[in-house]
Amino acid sequence: MTEPSDFLAIAGADSVTRIVRDRGDTWTDAAVTSGWWPAWRPGRREYAISRVEASGSSLHAGLHLQGIDGGDIPIPGSLSVPPALIAERVAHYALWDPTGQMLCYVMPAGRTLAARLWRAGEPEAETLTGGTPIFPAWSPDSSRLLLHYGDQLVSVDLESGEQSVLSTHAMGFRTAAISSDGELTAFAEASEQGTALLCYRGAPGAATQAARFDGGVALAFRPGTHELAAAVTTGAEAGVFRDLYLLDLEHPGEPRRLVHGPLLAYWWAPAGDRLAVLVPAYTGDGRYQLRFHGPDGRFLRAMEPLTLSPDMRTMVSFFDQFALSHPLWTPDGRRFAFGGRVLTDSIPASFADGQLDAVVVADAAEGGPWHRVGMGFGGFFPPREVNGG
Secondary structure, three states: OOOHHHEEEEEOHHHEEEEEEEOOOOEEEEEEEEOEEEEEOOOOOEEEEEEEEEEOOEEEEEEEEEEOOOOEEEOOOOOEOOOOOOEOOEOOEEEEOOOOOEEEEEEEEOOEEEEEEEEOOOOOOEEEEEEOOEEEEEOOOOOEEEEEEOOEEEEEEOOOOOEEEEEOOEOOOOOOEEOOOOOEEEEEEEEOOEEEEEEEEOOOOOOEEEEEEOOOEEEEEOOOOOEEEEEEEOOOOOOOEEEEEEEEOOOOOOOEEEEEEEEOEEEEOOOOOOEEEEEEOOOOOOOEEEEEEOOOOOEEEEOOOEEEOHHHHHHHHOHHHHHHHOOOEOOOOOEEEEEEEOHHHOOOHHHOOOOOOEEEEEEOOOOOOOEEEEEOOEEEOOOOOOOOO
């Protein structure tokens, strides 16, 4: 049986999503369906997908569990009539737990948002909290779900349902970072001296301060380590990061600058052996360049600059959150997918009659030009398998 890791989900225009299969020398269609932002279910040939559909004379938005080989299950509690959006083309944000047995999704609920939990196969979904915005993150063993909403950061015990408050001063439109072994949890709080980077070890208790910065931060642990990357802005909520730092939480000391900015986003490869960084291209036409670095910050190679697609602009704005739900790296960390237009595709969008953006894939190991996979706003690889099937 073809493994889920052989596939790439391409979100395209007119709410069409294509699942394409890598055959080595070409990509071929494996399935075509409707919907936005496909989120792969770990270890399964399935994905959650958000749709806006007609029901009689009215429209509604709903989240569905779709299989590559068929099957379509409406996910309980996800219906909104009339359809409400979190952002452009975003009716739901879906994040599977690492085993693929539970789905946390965020959706509009009245004038705010709601975070809901659906256990696969159950007839109902549980509402965990309401707030604006909401940023979830799972522990690696799926026993805890962290929710950052407003200035609150809580940890939900999935067995007991108990919620523990980790912070009442959590800052930024960012998700908390959890190490690969689940032992460390990092987040940021505002303080009189700037931004305090705090860390819990093990079960929630007393947080310790790991570092302090003068701007906002976006955090991600290097996979397989207790090394924490922190992109730091020039202001509390700026959209461009000044530098990317690395902290070894097992050996406290001054943060080490890993990559000199400005930069907009970064993504660790699944094995932690590579880092993809998005930077301004300085071409004067709004393009951005993807660069690959080693885990020590050493520059490896750069790709041809791109104009970002609408979905990629959304993803880049909240890259630390979407990195958890919509992987751009292949499970083996060799290739990286993106969406947009290269220089030869640069007809202005206002003069185009149809889809201009394409999903392109870079070979982070061998280098070379972007490889076009198909037309679309974004392409998402499945995560590493956990439970098989």
